Amino acid sequence: MTGAAIEANGLGMAYGRRRGRALSDCSFRLPAGRICALVGPNGAGKSTLLALAAGLLRPTEGSVRVLGSTPAEARARIAYVAQDKPLYPQLTVADTLWAGAELNPATWDRAAADRVAGPLPQDAKVRTLSGGQRTRLALALALGKRPELMLLDEPMADLDPLVRHQLMGVLMAEAAEHGTTIVMSSHILTELEGACDYLLLVEGGRVRLGGESEDILAAHAVLTGQVRDLAPHTVVESRTTGRQLTALVRKEGPLDDTAWDVTEPSLEELLLAHLRSPEAPALLTPSARARAREEVVAA
């Protein structure tokens, strides 16, 4: 895959003078065909980033391109499910699905929508549905549209574990069959760990880690041993207990495994270490780096 599903260059968003910036100087690239976990603490800018990519917000700085065009031009090829699952409360489930079909005549896949919406009471009005049922309906609309890019803002938050597993399976099957790019935000990393192969850690309006989860993990190591200098490695976080030092480092050259007990961190350890150490430098793997604008124009 060579195309970019999302490419942000110096992207910034301010909601008003007083509230500061939700995103600032945010640059990254998400290759097409990936399943990307968008993680970060509350208020990090995850929802803002998704809404910008969906074209529902206009950036105050920089630009974002989606599937090779502007978010507005790409709208028919994107499905966006916002955190609060906006649906028409007076419509029934069946009416909502009918509207989905009418609004997406070229691509509507009724079987895909029904696979997710099937268990819902078809004649019930949306306002009578539970949070989890509304999520189901919103995901059914998103899947029925058969998009090239799905932007899902905390899609699993109000689902029970069984339904969460089932719907995650449906999303993965969709990606397996159609090569759909999926971006899912969450602050519960464990629910995304097995499903996602790409990672964007956003904090304070910037991307701190971006790239293939495997490569990001492999770039780091947890070292345990006697207290000594960690150079030349970049220390993300270190703790000293008595004579023992435990450190999560970004590798700069080979590790001396005679001096250290070396293990690969789990994704959760890695993210927590970065969140506790705001001064650790950002890391973007080559595929996650936004190309300079001149190159984009030339390409």
Place this chain on the structure above:
Amino acid sequence: MAESAAVEFRIDRRSGVATYLQIVQQTKQALRLGVLEPGDRLPTAREVVEATAINPNTVLKAYRELEREGLVEARRGLGTFVRRTLGSAAVTTDPPLRAELAEWTRRARAAGLDKDDVSALFTDVLDSTFKGDPHS
């Protein structure tokens, strides 16, 4: 849908073993035990991810690894099929070897060894017997 797949995979996210390796290991185990035989179809990536909610690329990576080892082959548009079994057929079809091992295990237990002791002893003998063997 075509004839259903012969096995399904169980993914344990807390095992510490990489997900693709769990699929590789479970396939090999099924081959050793004769649960999978040449000609059997492995589940498609779509079937695996729909049941387990793991990333499709993880399944493809596992299948590539099995293919690289010559155990399975991908047939375009049809699926991934078992090419050969693993280990000697004696594992499943030679009851005398199994009976001898069972008898030996009973004697070890009678001599006061617990399960971990027996396992450690067996692994030790296994390692020294197969030392230098390229497949070990």
